[in-house]
Amino acid sequence: MGLCFHAAVKSESTAGADLPPSVRQRTDRDPGDCVRVLTEVHEHDGYPVNWPDDPGAWLTPPSLIASWVAQLDGRIVGHVGLSWSSAGDAAPGLWSAHAGVSRDATAVVNRLFVAPSARGHGIGALLMARAVAEARHHGLHPVLDVVASDTAASALYERLGWQLLATVEQQWSPEQKVTVRCYAAAVT
Secondary structure (H helix, E strand, C coil): CHHHHHHHHHHHHHCCCCCCCEEEECCCCCHHHHHHHHHHHHHHHCCCCCCCCCHHHHCCCCCEEEEEEEEECCEEEEEEEEEECCCCCCHHHHHHHHHCCCHHHEEEEEEEEECHHHCCCCHHHHHHHHHHHHHHHCCCEEEEEEECCCHHHHHHHHHCCCEEEEEEEEEEECCEEEEEEEEECCCC
């Protein structure tokens, strides 16, 4: 009888219960789970501001360098991407002017989200650290833009030591002007 109890406890603990969060490269099997989490985040926080027609494609912009997922208790609970800068990104231009480097010397951290039910475990910080490490591995300086109304995201970046470069207005469409805060990772 004792053997069955121990086997059951071991089986339960190896199934993912109470494991610390982890981050790994996103695979081709992950987009469905990522879209599920993104849907929860959108319903809870309004991110992304404009729900994409194809959320799976939105998670994989053409400029993507790499992306990662966070797991907690064996399930995907977060995501982050790292991309080359594109015309719509304000932070790369601000950083290049500030640091006196080419815009091409930056990488944009994007598509960061964590499931509301998984917050408070340091998952956002883990995802950010992974994206920053990858940018630095490529010799790039990490930057990002965030909608100014997303105060929780801004608070995370500031806790992590990111520098606010500026707050700017962006014209997302003929009918939509958005205020964004532009950040750069601390210089190491």
